[in-house]
Amino acid sequence: MTSTQSKWLEAELKFDSRVVGKHEVVMTRGQGSVVWDESGRSYIDCVAGYGVANIGHCHPDVVKAIKDQAERLLVMPQSLPNDKRAEFLSELVGVTPAGMDRVFLCNSGTEAMEAAKKFAITATGRKRFVSMKRGFSGRSLGALAFTWEPKYREPFGEAVDNRNVDFVTYGNIEELRAAITDETAAVILEPVQGEGGVRPASPEFIQEARRLTQEKGALLILDEIQTGFCRTGKMFAAEHYGVVPDGMTLAKAMAGGVPIGAFVMTEEVADRMPAGGHGGTFGGNPLAMAAGVAAIRAMKREGMAEQAREKGAYFMEKLRAIQSPKIREVRGLGLMIGVELKEKSAPYIHALEHEEGVLTLQATPLVVRFLPPVTISREQIDTVVAAFERVLN
Numbered sequence: 001m002t003s004t005q006s007k008w009l010e011a012e013l014k015f016d017s018r019v020v021g022k023h024e025v026v027m028t029r030g031q032g033s034v035v036w037d038e039s040g041r042s043y044i045d046c047v048a049g050y051g052v053a054n055i056g057h058c059h060p061d062v063v064k065a066i067k068d069q070a071e072r073l074l075v076m077p078q079s080l081p082n083d084k085r086a087e088f089l090s091e092l093v094g095v096t097p098a099g100m101d102r103v104f105l106c107n108s109g110t111e112a113m114e115a116a117k118k119f120a121i122t123a124t125g126r127k128r129f130v131s132m133k134r135g136f137s138g139r140s141l142g143a144l145a146f147t148w149e150p151k152y153r154e155p156f157g158e159a160v161d162n163r164n165v166d167f168v169t170y171g172n173i174e175e176l177r178a179a180i181t182d183e184t185a186a187v188i189l190e191p192v193q194g195e196g197g198v199r200p201a202s203p204e205f206i207q208e209a210r211r212l213t214q215e216k217g218a219l220l221i222l223d224e225i226q227t228g229f230c231r232t233g234k235m236f237a238a239e240h241y242g243v244v245p246d247g248m249t250l251a252k253a254m255a256g257g258v259p260i261g262a263f264v265m266t267e268e269v270a271d272r273m274p275a276g277g278h279g280g281t282f283g284g285n286p287l288a289m290a291a292g293v294a295a296i297r298a299m300k301r302e303g304m305a306e307q308a309r310e311k312g313a314y315f316m317e318k319l320r321a322i323q324s325p326k327i328r329e330v331r332g333l334g335l336m337i338g339v340e341l342k343e344k345s346a347p348y349i350h351a352l353e354h355e356e357g358v359l360t361l362q363a364t365p366l367v368v369r370f371l372p373p374v375t376i377s378r379e380q381i382d383t384v385v386a387a388f389e390r391v392l393n
């Protein structure tokens, strides 16, 4: 530990598992698109908790909702109905695609994916799945079976059982057509691959996935854990493609920063799960529900989907205007943006943080991923782009 490290960093490095690599900084406060470290240094945050703070850090409506709920009721399991849970379910189903009106509540994206897997099996009586190369579905042993990147799976060997998973090249309709059979329970598909490199699907690919799954009696499950809640310029990315899936996994931004997850599905899918066939302790807890109601209402009231569309177009236009031989491609949808470089992105992500006060994250070794709050200002976008141009030169 260097002499300048704080007692907080020392303690976190000492006691944390450290399975996740640690930056040598201690973040203590956030507001909107800015976070501050313990020294008071500010950063424009284009990580946003890996795409969680879509409505901005500490949105006042969410803060108030948490404070109010904390004084009323924090703990209530799903077997006992609760007013805030009912309010949240109504709010959520009010924004999901028509017909997607049954919800299993949980606490993370991985949990939502685990639920999706079980509901798909009971809904179809089948046990095979189709997932995507470069896809990311979560870190549990069950969700890892759908996750492509070997480095996430290999340490666990056969404990990650993906023998019933057929992986196809993202975007390849012929491979998809060959993979979906009458043994397929579901196709798992991110409308925009996030951790896999910020890769928007073509409309043809998603629409063909919808057609083929219907034809074969399989489910189409869209993983909107990262693309959901205004991130791509619509409330859900599915809307860009005119596709209604049989299920959607949701998490990240859904409750404005409070841990939450959900598997949203059709009544037909929900009704095939045996009573008591799945569950959990914290799913649907009143605190997350209160935060989620406030977050979704803020998204609607502040027109955040349109904000993401407009600001994302502006952000990508400014990035594409950077004259640098190091940039291979700028791509994305709304404010889910990736810049693929012709060399490793890590040094530039480090320089952005330490030299420029801008936080970004990777999405495969060559891609710098920008996931700012939707509430980011154009001035802040300009600052981020100028900083990126400086570190590239």
Ligand SMILES: Cc1[nH+]cc(COP(=O)(O)O)c(CN[C@@H](CCC(=O)O)C(=O)O)c1O
Residues within 6 Å of the ligand: 050, 108, 109, 110, 111, 113, 136, 137, 138, 139, 190, 194, 195, 223, 224, 225, 226, 251, 252
């Ligand atoms: C599409 C998608 N699906 C599922 C998950 C799993 O959700 P959760 O259990 O709440 O983390 C994530 C996390 N995506 C982040 C991966 C974080 C990690 O390294 O793990 C990301 O995109 O960085 C996704 O982006």
